[in-house]
Amino acid sequence: EVQLVESGGVVVQPGGSLRLSCAASGFTFDDYAMHWVRQAPGKGLEWVSLISWDGGSTYYADSVKGRFTISRDNSKNSLYLQMNSLRAEDTALYYCAKDINGGPDYWGQGTLVTVSS
């Protein structure tokens, strides 16, 4: 059974930094690209970032480019999102998701990031 468990979400001040983690199990992690997707309270889904199976290629939404960095450690079956220069508009539930041919299939339950002073 595919399981994705996100962690690291907390309350952080504007301008601060945070690293989210996603622990994967139930599938061969290094066979698949991985996504981060976020959802602001009461709003729709927003794609954030994608990393290839080997970490060699990364992609970002314009809204986070230059501030967020996606990475992975295949030896630990883990996905990460380093978030810098956080803004109030980054407040959201952050999901990690496994990729199937270019789109997310299995999703975790999310970790909540709140950017507030």
Add this chain to the structure above:
Amino acid sequence: SYELTQPPSVSVSPGQTARITCSGDALPKKYPYWYQQKSGQAPVLVIYEDSKRPSGIPERFSGSSSGTMATLTISGAQVEDEADYYCYSTDSSGNPSFGGGTKLTVL
């Protein structure tokens, strides 16, 4: 960013067919995906690559595309299908995006 347009809401009676549309300029060349999100839960993939159904998804869910429009069809919608539905695809350069979401009401 790439815009995928969905109606904000669709309403049907139980047993009727619900159709949710998603329009985007790149859809003739890029596959759409569809997700169901019930209140307080993570999204669930219900259709991928235009019309493929993951295991465990009921047969009443189907997907199709024509030109710049993709459609998620729920044949014989049930009360438990009430949820928000999102389409997802990429633009011609491969940049991903979600539609704004459609709230399906079944009552």
